[in-house]
Amino acid sequence: MIEFTPRKIQSSFWTILSPIISITMTILIGSLIFKILSYPVIESLYQVFVSPFSRPDRIADIFVKACPLIIIGLGLIFCFKANIWNIGAEGQFILGALCAGSFALLFPETKTYTLLFSMFLIGFVGGAIWASIPAILKVRLNVNEILVSLMLVYVAMLFIDFVVRGPLRDPMSFGFPLSKVYPDGAIISKVDFPFIGFLGQFHYGIFITLILCPLIWFFINKTLPGFQIKIFGSSARASEFAGFNKNKITIYVLLVSGGLSGVAGVIEVSANMGRLQPEVSFGYGFTAIIVAFLGRLNPYGVVIAGIIIATAKLGADNAQMVLGIPKVVTGIFEGMLLFFLLAGETIQKYKISIRKDN
């Protein structure tokens, strides 16, 4: 019988070794899969793991890809730490982008910084409102937030689809479901690095993650509202015994998380698309759930996890473009990576021994 005994003290040996083992295992088993599917093993591995780092502009694009994942993931920390299962970040992302975009298109004359600032604010509010629906239903009627938030994703998708085909369609778009291009003031520009120039799509929005991460770390670890989330998630009865209001906590974590998803939506559209279209997200809201857990619900961990997942996604793109390896195959890589990282966590936390008798 295999026995798991919790380690009293975290072993630093295993803490360092377990991610290395996880990545090695992913590479080994991944090679096996490439071999079985008769793709060139070394070349495939190079495309998936190395090519995203092979040029400065590609490295910059990792950050571009990671940016929305990290911002949504940072918001999800609030919910998941409180044991509130917000699965609808995708919808909140869309609503944030939609609200901010509508504002930019309706008031294109607003001054640059006022316009961008208002868009962030409106995007936050838009995402928060979308998240407030599961929050209020949960508090008032005890409706499961997983179902409501998830179903609202599809409502949001259909809603933005309607808006760009109907009220906000650009008359000059030749029938394509696209809005007008944003006014210049609503665009987040690319970073013109001194001496280097532009690097891929690297834009100023990425710096927002750098500000948000320490801010959220401080909030969660050093303030009373942050402490309340942790206690509420760890034991709800103790949190009530302490006198924390569970309804307030439920509502506020969902609002913060929805708001941050909304902000991620604003950045993504303003920096990379410049107009509203039926598809503004590529599953960022769902992928960010993995990012939040892979980052162990720690803001700095989420940044690292966001970069890892973004790298995997870009590596998959490259492998598809260069070698024609279908995305599903590289999707297996992401799955394996996640699987082994979580399995590695078990080795860190538990001592595993095999006993013969009962």
Add this chain to the structure above:
Amino acid sequence: MTNNLDAMTFIEVKNLSKTFDQFLANDSISLNIKKGEIHALLGENGAGKSTLVKCLYGVVKPTAGQILINDNHVIINNPREARSYGIGMVFQHFSLFPALTVSENILISLDEKITKKHLEDKISITAKQWGLSIEPTKKVLDLSVGEQQRVEIIRCLLQNPKLLIMDEPTSVLSPQEINQLFKVLRKLANSGCSILYISHKLNEIKQIASKVTILRSGKVISSTDTSKISTTSMAEKMIGKKVKKITKISKSSYLNLSTAISINNLNRKKLSQFGTELKKISFNVKYGEILGIAGVAGNGQVELMNALSGETLGDPDEIIFENKKIGNTNIKFRRNLGLEFVPEERNGHATVPDITLTENTFLTFYNAYSKNNNFLDNILLSSNMSSNDSISIIKDNDVRCPYSNPLADQLSGGNLQKFIVGRSLKANPKVLIISQPTWGVDIGAASEIRSKLLLLAKAGKAIILISQDLDEIYEISNKICVINNGSLSTPKITSKISATDIGILMGIN
């Protein structure tokens, strides 16, 4: 008690040891139980009683040592084998399916094949023979705790056991039920069946057992006839040090005191499907007084605690504290007024297991701290005050920590309870409402906690003590009432209410 001096030994344990990892749970234990003997096994939590018994019943395999039954070496690999050797066991926590009937429950656990009708007859005959009244066709969920225990006993008796192991059998019973159980046990012993009786209640052991073996830290400390040892020296041997005597305040000094808190017609709905509805509960507690609320578990104690603490709310005038109607106020508000609470559940209610003691101090104190702080200090977690307070709680209450400021779940149950009680005393409450303060706590820690409560009452504070432990209630309360099925009896002065009265109020005859 029967005279068993020349009786034969049924089971003998020789130098039995059991280690878990590095931990030595049983350290070369030797024990011998004669036929028809009621043999008590006494020890604190963690002394190794359960491990020893599990070895006998084949649940756990000993690391070293021998077990002899009727002078033959045996190796007991699993409970089924134990049963085939004539060993039966009644666990502290019953393993019955509530939705099945008595006979169905017994049927699924029997090793032999038998029809239900035949079994029902057999149950009735066995029940009659031993005086265990039970209806075989009743569903277990309709049975009281005492009746459920009878089902477990009958289940063992049907296998004609030579040795019956009973693990803390009286912890859930009313005084009347305990007497009934003892009658059955004596009858069994007289018929030649040995009984291994595990308990930490000294009076009971004196009353029922002829021999007692005392365990401490996995070793046998003493094994003698119960007639040759006093309860005090049993207790001392069990905990390894002297037990302090504690004294109640005399009756006269509290009779003229003013009312601290009064509860008037308090009603609450069930918390869950298996909860109990509170019906028109009314009582007063004066300053300097301890009111004991006795009752069998699951009769509304949890609901009452929640109503008193403000975790469930009702009408304002249901609870009146110093002329303020507070029945609809939350726990934070009540703490501000000077009420303090110790709920029954230590982990996950009174404390959060995975945070430090300092943080756990902050948990119930942050509101008090906020009075002296400015806005920014209240948003930021300032750990200074809670750190100082938790250090002094640990010191004042002799909380043994593995290292300074450990996580709550790294303390043993008794030490964590001392910390929780200490934390509530540190708040300097006017009224303390405390539920099952010494449940699962070893006797040393329990007596410390009880004397702290008496000191608090002596200092003129009011205490409401909800407890299943009748000895505890008698030991420290000035007045006693009983909660039964969500209703509370009228409080009576301790000296004027007998254990029999309490049993009747518990609704069991």
